[in-house]
Amino acid sequence: MTSVTGSTDDSLTELLAAYISVWNERDPHARQTLGTEVFTPDAYYVDPNASAQGRPAIDAYVAGWQEQFPGCVFVLGEVSGHHEVARFGWSFGPPGGPPAGTGGDVVVIERGRLSRIYGFFD
Amino acid sequence: MTSVTGSTDDSLTELLAAYISVWNERDPHARQTLGTEVFTPDAYYVDPNASAQGRPAIDAYVAGWQEQFPGCVFVLGEVSGHHEVARFGWSFGPPGGPPAGTGGDVVVIERGRLSRIYGFFD
Numbered sequence: 001m002t003s004v005t006g007s008t009d010d011s012l013t014e015l016l017a018a019y020i021s022v023w024n025e026r027d028p029h030a031r032q033t034l035g036t037e038v039f040t041p042d043a044y045y046v047d048p049n050a051s052a053q054g055r056p057a058i059d060a061y062v063a064g065w066q067e068q069f070p071g072c073v074f075v076l077g078e079v080s081g082h083h084e085v086a087r088f089g090w091s092f093g094p095p096g097g098p099p100a101g102t103g104g105d106v107v108v109i110e111r112g113r114l115s116r117i118y119g120f121f122d
Numbered sequence: 123m124t125s126v127t128g129s130t131d132d133s134l135t136e137l138l139a140a141y142i143s144v145w146n147e148r149d150p151h152a153r154q155t156l157g158t159e160v161f162t163p164d165a166y167y168v169d170p171n172a173s174a175q176g177r178p179a180i181d182a183y184v185a186g187w188q189e190q191f192p193g194c195v196f197v198l199g200e201v202s203g204h205h206e207v208a209r210f211g212w213s214f215g216p217p218g219g220p221p222a223g224t225g226g227d228v229v230v231i232e233r234g235r236l237s238r239i240y241g242f243f244d
Contacts, residue, residue, distance in 0.1 A: 048204040082170040085240050087226070104209070106228040106240050118207050118228050118240075 011112070012081045016088050019107075019114060023074045023092075026066055028059075035059055040115040047103075047119030072100060084109050133234065134203045138210050141229075141236060145196045145214075148188055150181075157181055162237040169225075169241030194222060206231050 018038050025031040035055050045052045045061065052058045069092070077089025086107050093100035101121065108116040140160050147153040157177050167174045167183065174180045191214070199211025208229050215222035223243065230238040 046205050046207060051205055080242060082242075083168050083173055085168060087228070087240075087242050104226075106209070106242075108240075118209075118230075120202060120204075120209050120228075 009079075009081060012086055012109075013079055015109070015112065015114070016079055016086065016107075017076055019117075020074045020076045020090065023062055023065070028063065031062065032059055038114055040110050040113045043113070043115050043117065045117045045119070047105075048121055075099075077102075077104075081109075131201075131203060134208055134231075135201055137231065137234065137236070138201055138208065138229070139198055141239075142196045142198045142212065145184055145187070150185065153184065154181055160236055162232050162235045165235070165237050165239065167239045167241070169227075170243055197221075199224070199226075203231075 015038065018034060022031055022034050022038055025034055032055070035058065039055050039058060042054055043058060045058045050061055052061045071094050072092050073095050074090055074092045077091060079086060079088040081087075086109065087104060088107075089102065089104045091099035091102045103119060103121045105117055105119045107114050107118070137160065140156060144153055144156050144160055147156055154177070157180065161177050161180060164176055165180060167180045172183055174183045193216050194214050195217050196212055196214045199213060201208060201210040203209075208231065209226060210229075211224065211226045213221035213224045225241060225243045227239055227241045229236050229240070
């Protein structure tokens with residue numbers, strides 16, 4: 001298994017940090033711009049609550065989540081990657097406070113961007 | 123999130139139990155027969171050590187693992203599923219003994235069979 005300590009994995013950690021930043025970016029234009037760097041055009045996202053195909057649908061889902069949880073942010077947890085896939089933990093809640101929720105996602109990466117995001121809640 | 127306690131999820135748990143049985147079935151014919159029930163014909167498998175496309179390649183990889191670890195079996199852990207995806211934990215080691223290893227996989231399901239298996243080691 002590839003660890004995230006080596007320089008090879010810096011780009012993976014950066015990509016996943018950018019993905020988390022999408023969830024935390026509440027300026028629509030900045031969020032959509034970041035989304036073009038993070039997601040392939042036809043990226044597919046699914047979690048227990050919803051699925052979304054393509055950047056605009058994913059962005060709309062993220063925006064809806066942000067409206068629902070105005071005081072919460074996501075924090076990236078442990079990352080591990082191999083081949084073209086990665087899994088990582090995350091938590092969300094008020095900044096600096098105890099997590100209101102945690103989960104783990106598995107993603108598929110195509111040429112440096114996320115093409116599939118399979119989200120799970122703990 | 124869909125729990126695995128309801129009747130709706132019995133088929134998911136059965137499918138993942140059958141997937142684990144593939145790893146534990148050391149009779150090649152029985153294992154391949156089970157594989158046709160568990161995997162779509164072009165199923166894709168990837169874990170930190172290898173990737174395999176299609177039932178024959180997956181079966182060859184499982185057979186190689188079995189040769190490498192003659193005294194070990196896999197045990198299915200916690201399962202959760204939603205939409206067409208599921209994640210589950212697993213452990214492996216000598217039957218009845220402490221686990222020699224654990225991991226977690228995310229799978230994509232198409233018409234009751236696994237089309238993608240993304241494996242990770244803890």
